[in-house]
Amino acid sequence: MRRIGWKGGAILAAVALVLAVLAGTFAFGSATIDKETSFIIPQGSTLTSVAGKLENEGLVSSGRGFLLRAKLLGGSRPIQAGEFLLTPGMGQGEILSAFQSGDVIRRFITIPEGxxxxxxxxxLMAEEKLTGEIPVPVEGSVLPDTYDFESGEERTAVLARMQAAMQNYLAEAWPKRAPGIAVDNVRDAVILxxxxxKETGTPSERRMVAGLYSNRVKKGMFLQADPTIIYPITKGKPLGRRIRKSEIAAINDYNTYSMAGLPKGPITNPGRESIAAVLDPAKTDALYMVADGSGGHEFNADYAAHQRAVDKWYALRRERGEM
Structure with missing residues (x-):
């Protein structure tokens, strides 16, 4: 019978040791997930700390067993930081694979138009799963949309994506502007x-409203947009009451009842459609509009017709008890 050399014996002994350790460890090492569970791996975590965290949170029966299995059978891919969804029936190998793949839970935050x-x-500050401080963004710098984020992500990173989205959209939309529009630079386009x-909540009216205000800008008229009165008072939050006569007459860099032209900056964060409307407004001779009681507006080119419309719709509002 052929004898096994010392090298072969050492290999067999090592294999036997590994098998013995595996058998001894995994006899009591297993995943113990009984319901869908969110598990967070902080930035800078090690495999050892994650194994201990899994055990402390009752998701594996042995952190040491998870760690040993990961080192022996888990491959060389590093684990990723983030929030992971662990589900009943997942084995330790599947848990590790999820951590290595970076298949994190994506959460969402919506910034509405306007x-x-x-x-x-x-x-952003109210979202508890974000971290860090941010200043109030520059008005008009954020593109309204729904953005995804990871638990524990810095607010600065999420805000940077929102602002980059606005810059990217403007860079794409500005070259496609119609000829002869009322503004000659991107900033004024965002302001208008x-x-x-803020002046219409009816999507189908946006280009018409943009056409009306474009006409006023070109003629050097006062825009007389109520939201520009409110912005210096509340920074864009709802006023919660009717505008006072003193506020209509107030002289500042935003109130378009007391000055001609555009205010000094945006009064909100406009969405894609409002920007697109300014860059390609409706061809109209309208200079005046009044709310028609149905969420839209009646548009007119001369003041006399506008005043008749005002009288008509104000009478309707008084009948409804709205005034």
Whole structure:
């Protein structure tokens, strides 16, 4: 019978030791997930600390067993930071694979069209799964949309994506603008779009409203947009009452009842459609509009017709008890 050399014996002994360790360890080492569970791996975590965290949270029966199995059978891919969804029936190998693949839970935050920056700031600061401090964003710098984020992500990173989205959209949309529009630079386009955004909640009216205000800008008229009165008072938050005569007459860099042309900056964060409306407004001779009681507006080119429309719709509002 052929004898096994010392090298072969050492290999067999090592294999036997590994098998013995595996058998001894995994006899009591297993995943113990009984319901869908969110598990967070902080940035900078090691495999050892994650194994201990799994055991402490009752998701594996042995952190040491998970760690040993990971080192022997888990391959060389590193684990990723983030929030992971662990489900009943997952084995330890599947848990490790999820950590290595970076298949994290994506959470979402929505910035509605026409939300001012102070409310963007409040929304981001109220999201408990984000971290860190941010200043109130520059008005008009955030593109309204739904954005995904990871638990534990820095607010600065999420805000940077929102602002980059606005810059990217403007870079794409500005070269496609119609000829002869009322603004000659991107910033003024955003300012005018912010007024359009606040003046109508009816999507089909956006280009018409943009056409009306474009006409006023070109003629050097006062825009007389109520939201520009409110912005210096509340930074875009709802006023919660009717505008006072003293506020209509107030002289500042935003109130378009007391000055001609555009305000000094945006009064909200306009969405894509309002920006697009300014860059390609409706061809109209309208200079006046009044709310028609149905959520839309009646548009007119001369003041006499506009005043008749005002009288008609105000009478309707008084009948309804709204005035």
């Amino acid at each position: 939300i001012p920056s102070i409310l963007v700031w409040e929304r 779009a912010s007024i359009v955004e």
